[in-house]
Amino acid sequence: MQTLLLVFQELFYEAIKQSYPHAKIQHDLVEIMQSASEKFGHYQCNSAMKLSKLLQQPPRAIAQAILQSLHLQNEFKEIIDKVEIAGPGFINVFIRSTYLSLRLNKMLRGVKFDLSLPMHQERIIVDFSSPNIAKEMHVGHLRSTIIGDAICRLFEFYGDTVLRINHIGDWGTAFGMLIAYMKQAVPKVLEEKQECTSDQLLQWYKAAKKKFDDEEDFKKQSHQEVVALQSGDPKNLKIWEMICKISQKAYQEIYDLLDIKIQDFGESFYNPMLKPLIHDLDVKGLIKISDGAKCIFIEGFKNREGETLPLIVQKSDGGFTYDTTDLAALRYRVEVQKADRVIYITDQGQGNHFSMIFKASQAAGYVDPDKTRLDFAGFGLVLGADGKKFRTRSGGTEKLLDLIHAAVTQAKKIIQERTPDLSSKEQEAQAMVLGVNAIKYADLSCNRHHDYVFSYEKMLRFEGNTATFLLYAYVRILGIKRRLKFSMDDLKVNEIILSHPSEIDLGLHLCRFAETLEQVTQNLLPSYLTDYLYVLAEKFNAFFRDCRVEGSDEEASRLLLCDLTGRVLQQGLELLGLKVLERM
Numbered sequence: 001m002q003t004l005l006l007v008f009q010e011l012f013y014e015a016i017k018q019s020y021p022h023a024k025i026q027h028d029l030v031e032i033m034q035s036a037s038e039k040f041g042h043y044q045c046n047s048a049m050k051l052s053k054l055l056q057q058p059p060r061a062i063a064q065a066i067l068q069s070l071h072l073q074n075e076f077k078e079i080i081d082k083v084e085i086a087g088p089g090f091i092n093v094f095i096r097s098t099y100l101s102l103r104l105n106k107m108l109r110g111v112k113f114d115l116s117l118p119m120h121q122e123r124i125i126v127d128f129s130s131p132n133i134a135k136e137m138h139v140g141h142l143r144s145t146i147i148g149d150a151i152c153r154l155f156e157f158y159g160d161t162v163l164r165i166n167h168i169g170d171w172g173t174a175f176g177m178l179i180a181y182m183k184q185a186v187p188k189v190l191e192e193k194q195e196c197t198s199d200q201l202l203q204w205y206k207a208a209k210k211k212f213d214d215e216e217d218f219k220k221q222s223h224q225e226v227v228a229l230q231s232g233d234p235k236n237l238k239i240w241e242m243i244c245k246i247s248q249k250a251y252q253e254i255y256d257l258l259d260i261k262i263q264d265f266g267e268s269f270y271n272p273m274l275k276p277l278i279h280d281l282d283v284k285g286l287i288k289i290s291d292g293a294k295c296i297f298i299e300g301f302k303n304r305e306g307e308t309l310p311l312i313v314q315k316s317d318g319g320f321t322y323d324t325t326d327l328a329a330l331r332y333r334v335e336v337q338k339a340d341r342v343i344y345i346t347d348q349g350q351g352n353h354f355s356m357i358f359k360a361s362q363a364a365g366y367v368d369p370d371k372t373r374l375d376f377a378g379f380g381l382v383l384g385a386d387g388k389k390f391r392t393r394s395g396g397t398e399k400l401l402d403l404i405h406a407a408v409t410q411a412k413k414i415i416q417e418r419t420p421d422l423s424s425k426e427q428e429a430q431a432m433v434l435g436v437n438a439i440k441y442a443d444l445s446c447n448r449h450h451d452y453v454f455s456y457e458k459m460l461r462f463e464g465n466t467a468t469f470l471l472y473a474y475v476r477i478l479g480i481k482r483r484l485k486f487s488m489d490d491l492k493v494n495e496i497i498l499s500h501p502s503e504i505d506l507g508l509h510l511c512r513f514a515e516t517l518e519q520v521t522q523n524l525l526p527s528y529l530t531d532y533l534y535v536l537a538e539k540f541n542a543f544f545r546d547c548r549v550e551g552s553d554e555e556a557s558r559l560l561l562c563d564l565t566g567r568v569l570q571q572g573l574e575l576l577g578l579k580v581l582e583r584m
């Protein structure tokens with residue numbers, strides 16, 4: 001089943017072509033939108049305004065002509081209840097409730113709601129989370145992890161092959177510093193006679209950094225250690241591996257807690273590809289030397305002084321950079337991993353970096369923009385209650401774990417108050433779900449371009465646009481189904497028939513699930529899905545307030561509507577990486 005939006009796009013496209021058989025009508029002239037308010041119908045066609053220039057006619061006359069042809073379309077009677085022209089030439093469409101019912105009945109019984117999402121079957125690489133070894137994993141990485149996972153889940157639902165990639169910062173000069181420091185300060189750890197945590201690692205990293213900045217000798221030594229590491233010195237390699245393992249164990253704890261699957265392809269993975277990359281860029285004439293460094297200058301990226309900014313692909317001391325690795329990684333993703341689309345999820349601050357990487361990769365012929373789509377999905381900051389950048393106290397991975405546990409603890413308090421008779425084990429399990437859901441949803445429901453304020457109190461509320469509110473609507477529906485003894489047989493013998501306005505309203509919104517998902521695959525804004533689900537829960541509550549289910553003449557149909565709402569809610573939450581409960 002096509003999305004509702006597409007149905008109207010096709011219908012209007014045909015009608016416009018018939019009205020103006022001699023004009024060249026392109027698909028993009030057909031502009032259909034969901035109406036902003038019920039008064040203006042359900043969908044609105046704005047093409048008359050767009051066509052006015054092309055056809056040299058006033059938009060209202062064009063709208064008239066389109067309406068006439070629209071009435072001649074075969075599907076008109078089945079789908080449309082009423083059309084009217086408004087304002088300068090908008091065409092407002094009111095859908096027949098019988099048509100909505102028909103679609104809902106298909107959704108009820110179809111695989112994946114019979115959305116027949118234009119099953120993409122592409123190879124999509126999502127580069128997300130990507131913390132840096134030994135340095136702090138901060139809330140920005142948490143945000144990337146949560147948004148990235150939701151985006152992966154959506155494409156997986158569409159049937160795409162998704163590669164979830166952790167571009168861990170596990171290479172570079174920082175390691176020389178750390179190795180030099182650890183050799184001096186904690187030799188016992190290096191001999192593996194002493195366990196150590198990622199928090200300790202962070203402390204050593206900080207101490208090493210200070211020494212590096214203060215002591216010329218130490219700086220020199222650090223450089224030697226990097227050179228040794230990069231040329232394969234076995235001892236340094238072993239230390240490096242050890243450091244990576246400690247950090248990875250800490251990340252893994254967070255991923256497990258959040259139920260995130262991701263595969264490591266750290267920066268070090270691309271190391272062997274860097275030299276050949278520079279050679280290739282050189283041969284293609286893209287490299288210019290500036291202050292002894294090998295650079296690629298890309299038009300359009302300027303600093304404050306108006307000078308064109310370079311990507312530095314090799315420093316004057318011969319070392320490679322973040323830029324070099326990203327170029328190599330993108331090349332690998334397209335040439336070897338055969339990606340049809342590559343999506344990067346980091347804070348907005350890296351937007352320029354990726355735009356430049358995309359441009360340079362195209363210039364070098366690594367990416368053909370007609371074949372591979374590149375997206376940078378940037379996000380805003382996480383703020384504390386004081387409006388300043390949110391910081392966990394010491395900033396380490398451990399502290400990020402504490403942050404998630406704190407949400408779970410708060411959730412537990414709320415559950416103890418609301419359902420004191422639940423066993424403590426039950427309470428524990430529910431708190432885990434509510435706490436983690438709350439953290440994820442608070443992040444996802446905020447448009448990712450914006451900053452958001454981290455607040456346990458707000459994210460755990462039962463009212464408003466929160467995970468718990470949605471979950472509560474879901475649990476309520478399960479309760480209704482249990483009470484009315486809903487079974488799969490109901491699906492065989494009954495049908496949804498919409499009659500009451502609140503019921504039609506809910507039905508229409510359910511019909512819009514597919515186009516919402518479709519939108520998110522394009523704009524990569526999970527907040528569109530959270531908004532959709534929030535409105536769904538509200539419309540369900542309005543329906544349940546206005547329409548009697550139990551014991552009414554419409555019981556059978558309304559029970560199906562409840563079931564479908566529950567399943568769409570559940571599916572939506574799952575796509576966001578949230579879990580549901582059976583009772584609460």
Ligand code: ARG
Nearest residue numbers: 127130131132167169326346
């Ligand atoms: N490690 C980086 C950071 O912490 C993020 C990496 C993003 N991905 C990439 N391909 N550069 O900022």
